[in-house]
Structures are given as structure tokens and as C-alpha cells.
Amino acid sequence: MKTTTQTTVAEGKPEQRLKELGIELPAAPRPFGTYAEAVQTGNLVFVSGMLPTEGRQAKFVGRIGAELNLDAGRQAARLAALNGLAVVKEHIGSLDKVTRIVRLGVMIATTGDVPDQPKVADGASDLLQSVFGAEKNPCRLVYGVASLPLGTPVEVELIFEVVG
16 A cells, blocks of 8 residues: 555656655755766766765765764765755756666765664665655665765765656
């Protein structure tokens, strides 16, 4: 039995779902270097690594297990995913054109002894599932790294399938 929320998401209305959740996408971030934020080839849109930034500033700085805890990491992953959604929306015009989230990659800066990296990545995964529905969950790769741009704890990359 589907709930109203699951039905709305299953009907392919992520723009409406964002409104229902009270989520307003931020302005799409601009590159911090020489690269494109999104590239489309055929029906696939590749979104460059998204950081947990607001404007041109990192909102979260530090490593999980040192300066930041798991909850802060989850929040950082969620914000990075929101930035990714803003980029893909700017690129294709509407999130309603997304037919599938193909892949989610989450890099997490840790002290090296943090076994709960998947829990941090769930900050991004949970957001995507709440907007697009479980049937569009992507495959996911999560891995720890020594450092990330701007000293952020998380970087998220996304690949979307979209209506041509």
C-alpha cells in the first residue's frame, strides 16, 4: 500500500515534492576552477563534485572523526546533494525531467578510522529518495579520503538520466 507521499514521488513530480518538503533549492554553485558544473551526453547528465557550500563559502569545514561528528557529516552531504540538484535543474530546466538517478558518489574526509562513512553518505541518499522516490535510488560509491577542496568534509558527484 502506497502512502500519499510515495504516490506523489512515484508520479514523477520532484518539483512538487520539494515544495511539499519545504525545500527551496539554493542558487546553483559556480565552479571553483576550470571545469563545467554539468555535462550532458545523450540522456545522461554528469554533475561535477558538489561541496557543502552556500554562496562561495564552505558551510562545513573539517574531517569526520576529528573536527566534525557523523551528524554534521550527514548535514554536509545533504547540502552538497542540494547543490547538485540546483545544478542539474539549472542545466535541464526542471527536476521533473529526471527519469533516474544513476549514480551517487560520496567522498568523505575522515581521520582514517571512521567505520560509519555510509551513515554520512545517507545524508545525500535520504534527500534524493525523499525527492525522487525509492524506485529511483542510485547505485552508490562511498569512500574516505584525506582531504577535500576548501577543507570540506564531503564531496558528492551525481549522474542523472533525463528525458531527452
